[in-house]
């Protein structure tokens with residue numbers, strides 16, 4: 416009975432999910448996790464090689480996966496993938512905009528072309544892909560859009576100016592989608608991960624000073640894993656979140672709340688023993 420009730424509440428069975436950036440560190444785990452509970456995963460990424468291995472991983476676990484090479488900065492490429500998915504399934508129930516990049520540089524060091532590239536991939540793409548998918552969702556009178564933001568939408572690190580601006584933009588854009596498209600039955604929410612350990616961020620966690628800097632700013636004193644973003648994404652994709660729209664959900668192990676405490680006096684500091 417419990418399993419049945421849970422399934423009824425959170426099931427993604429037969430939901431057609433279009434995910435950008437699906438072959439990356441976070442996207443890969445989200446794609447596998449969603450396919451693992453019944454989603455028809457339409458995985459989109461610019462990396463053909465990454466898509467191939469994702470496809471194999473999902474199918475090895477018994478899930479359904481279809482791959483589409485998509486460059487989120489190219490309108491024709493976006494439309495081709497959306498049209499192909501529309502033709503194949505007749506619907507897109509969930510859009511997860513995951514694709515994103517960063518290049519850490521001080522404000523004065525950022526070249527205009529770097530600025531444009533980060534803006535295009537992180538922010539303009541969310542605008543373009545969502546606009547390409549929205550007409551199908553409008554026709555269905557139902558859809559859930561999940562945009563991956565970042566805690567950098569709110570709290571900043573040095574050298575992330577353009578990245579942070581794009582993520583603030585993603586959260587703002589999410590609100591506009593929620594406001595304008597509610598009458599079409601479309602919900603839009605942002606999910607903002609904190610510091611997540613992926614193959615690309617491993618080097619930062621291993622760095623002699625930066626790893627400690629980050630741990631000090633997280634109440635749980637550790638990076639999150641891509642799998643730890645899955646729960647909120649499943650909730651927002653499923654009908655369990657039918658009244659949730661226009662918000663930004665932070666998953667950061669206690670980072671924005673203040674991070675690890677300073678060295679205050681208390682008899683109740685855990686010392687590691689039983």
Ligand SMILES: NC(=O)c1ccc[n+]([C@@H]2O[C@H](COP(=O)([O-])OP(=O)(O)OC[C@H]3O[C@@H](n4cnc5c(N)ncnc54)[C@H](O)[C@@H]3O)[C@@H](O)[C@H]2O)c1
Nearest residue numbers: 436438439440441460461486487513514515565608610611
């Ligand atoms: N890793 C973190 O700590 C962290 C924290 C907060 C937010 N995020 C956000 O999560 C998302 C995923 O991050 P990640 O750590 O998995 O990064 P990642 O680099 O592992 O994955 C990004 C994916 O996007 C794809 N991509 C890049 N440019 C593309 C393009 N033009 N068209 C289509 N696909 C393209 C890449 O091929 C890659 O598969 C990003 O939006 C990132 O900003 C990550």
